[in-house]
Amino acid sequence: MPEFPPEPFRIKVVEPIKRTTRAQRERLMREAKYNVFLLRAEDIFIDLLTDSGTSAMSDTQWAALMQGDESYAGARSYFRLKEQIERIFCFKHFVPTHQGRAAENILCSLLIEPGNAVPNNNHFDTTGANVRAVGGQPVDLVIDEAKDPANRHPFKGNIDLGKLERFIEETGTENIPFGMITITNNAGGGQPVSMANIKAVGEMVHRYGIPFFIDACRYAENAIFIKQREAGYADKTPLEIAQEMFSAADGCTMSAKKDALVNIGGFLCMNDDALFERARQALILREGFPTYGGLAGRDLEALARGLVEGLDEDYLTYRLNHTAYLGERLLEIGIPIIEPPGGHAIYVDAGGFLPHIPAERYPGQALAIELYLEGGIRAVELGSVAFAYPDPTTGEIIRPALELVRLALPRRVYTQSHLDFVVETLAAIAARKDSIGGVEIVKEPELLRHFTAEFALMG
Numbered sequence: 001m002p003e004f005p006p007e008p009f010r011i012k013v014v015e016p017i018k019r020t021t022r023a024q025r026e027r028l029m030r031e032a033k034y035n036v037f038l039l040r041a042e043d044i045f046i047d048l049l050t051d052s053g054t055s056a057m058s059d060t061q062w063a064a065l066m067q068g069d070e071s072y073a074g075a076r077s078y079f080r081l082k083e084q085i086e087r088i089f090c091f092k093h094f095v096p097t098h099q100g101r102a103a104e105n106i107l108c109s110l111l112i113e114p115g116n117a118v119p120n121n122n123h124f125d126t127t128g129a130n131v132r133a134v135g136g137q138p139v140d141l142v143i144d145e146a147k148d149p150a151n152r153h154p155f156k157g158n159i160d161l162g163k164l165e166r167f168i169e170e171t172g173t174e175n176i177p178f179g180m181i182t183i184t185n186n187a188g189g190g191q192p193v194s195m196a197n198i199k200a201v202g203e204m205v206h207r208y209g210i211p212f213f214i215d216a217c218r219y220a221e222n223a224i225f226i227k228q229r230e231a232g233y234a235d236k237t238p239l240e241i242a243q244e245m246f247s248a249a250d251g252c253t254m255s256a257k258k259d260a261l262v263n264i265g266g267f268l269c270m271n272d273d274a275l276f277e278r279a280r281q282a283l284i285l286r287e288g289f290p291t292y293g294g295l296a297g298r299d300l301e302a303l304a305r306g307l308v309e310g311l312d313e314d315y316l317t318y319r320l321n322h323t324a325y326l327g328e329r330l331l332e333i334g335i336p337i338i339e340p341p342g343g344h345a346i347y348v349d350a351g352g353f354l355p356h357i358p359a360e361r362y363p364g365q366a367l368a369i370e371l372y373l374e375g376g377i378r379a380v381e382l383g384s385v386a387f388a389y390p391d392p393t394t395g396e397i398i399r400p401a402l403e404l405v406r407l408a409l410p411r412r413v414y415t416q417s418h419l420d421f422v423v424e425t426l427a428a429i430a431a432r433k434d435s436i437g438g439v440e441i442v443k444e445p446e447l448l449r450h451f452t453a454e455f456a457l458m459g
């Protein structure tokens with residue numbers, strides 16, 4: 001097998017993408033107030049904004065859409081999905097939801113009381129927001145190695161068990177409604193969690209009588225990382241590894257828009273009968289009847305099929321290599337990234353790449369703008385624009401440890417030559433990087449400012 005194997009699929013349907021001129025992109029970026037979220041998708045050549053809901057479905061998934069049973073209750077499509085979820089995730093119950101955050105919302109609103117705290121390696125932003133929305137406090141306990149971009153720890157998504165035990169002792173079990181772990185760890189660079197760590201975290205929280213949930217969006221990518229990197233798993237299938245991971249937990253939240261290869265969908269699983277009853281009632285109120293949740297019958301069909309395809313070992317091996325290819329080529333030309341490459345995205349260390357731009361002039365945003373101006377590529381800033389906030393008592397600005405730009409790779413969408421183009425674009429930016437200036441925020445909303453803030457170039 002070559003180091004970076006070719007795509008294990010051929011292209012049956014194509015969607016043209018548009019090349020624009022530099023002059024057009026300058027005008028479009030100006031009109032979008034230098035915020036890539038405000039660009040029209042049709043003006044983008046390669047869109048690496050997110051891997052969520054942007055996968056290409058297979059011919060069998062498209063065919064499955066026609067078999068969707070749109071019955072309000074007891075649809076055949078629900079039972080097809082149930083069979084796959086039971087086979088892979090092995091929990092007693094599940095409810096379908098329209099996407100991951102709806103599953104999080106139901107779980108958090110049923111289990112969290114004001115003043116509670118929830119530990120995780122790193123909460124994804126919607127997970128943290130759902131914990132906060134019901135008066136809880138999300139607490140991130142990832143290992144320290146995760147904070148050093150060049151550290152090649154094989155499981156940089158692991159929870160620090162010492163920190164977890166101290167957190168439980170100090171917080172008190174009565175204030176911790178459940179523990180979580182995110183596989184792979186999106187907010188921490190798409191880094192995997194080892195099987196040993198998943199089990200150790202499960203055992204520790206269970207020892208204290210605390211339930212354990214997995215944020216499972218990228219569970220299949222986590223499983224293939226375990227197969228490749230953890231002793232004792234080389235001969236296991238991704239399915240067997242997934243089953244073993246979930247056997248350590250009491251349930252999971254799932255955004256099917258990632259490893260289940262669909263454009264919309266999610267679910268919440270649990271073993272607890274009483275919690276399931278309450279989740280069903282909450283689902284009926286917010287999402288829909290328990291056999292469709294927030295989804296159409298055809299979505300349930302595509303999801304059932306996507307769960308099978310998403311665990312295919314050839315596909316998963318290609319997927320990790322596809323992402324690694326981009327990361328290793330960027331390192332070759334001297335672009336600093338979070339190492340080793342993660343599962344679904346490459347995170348460029350924009351602060352390290354543009355050291356002459358201080359954090360208060362947003363080097364990540366400056367780089368995201370340059371990627372569009374140079375090559376029509378869209379990526380997202382994950383640094384001070386997205387995460388800095390004023391300390392509620394002192395007003396001092398608290399900044400994230402790193403100023404990052406995420407290049408997220410949609411599944412089965414772009415080829416290796418698209419990735420070469422991304423590398424060439426970054427090489428062209430690197431050649432003139434000293435002339436790139438910072439940006440300032442000229443207008444911002446109160447919450448989640450990165451989506452709608454307006455910027456100006458500072459020269």
Ligand SMILES: Cc1ncc(COP(=O)(O)O)c(C=O)c1O
Nearest residue numbers: 052099100101124126186217255
């Ligand atoms: C780790 C993680 N958890 C939860 C979510 C939320 O899922 P959704 O966007 O389907 O609501 C995401 C989405 O990107 C995610 O990456």
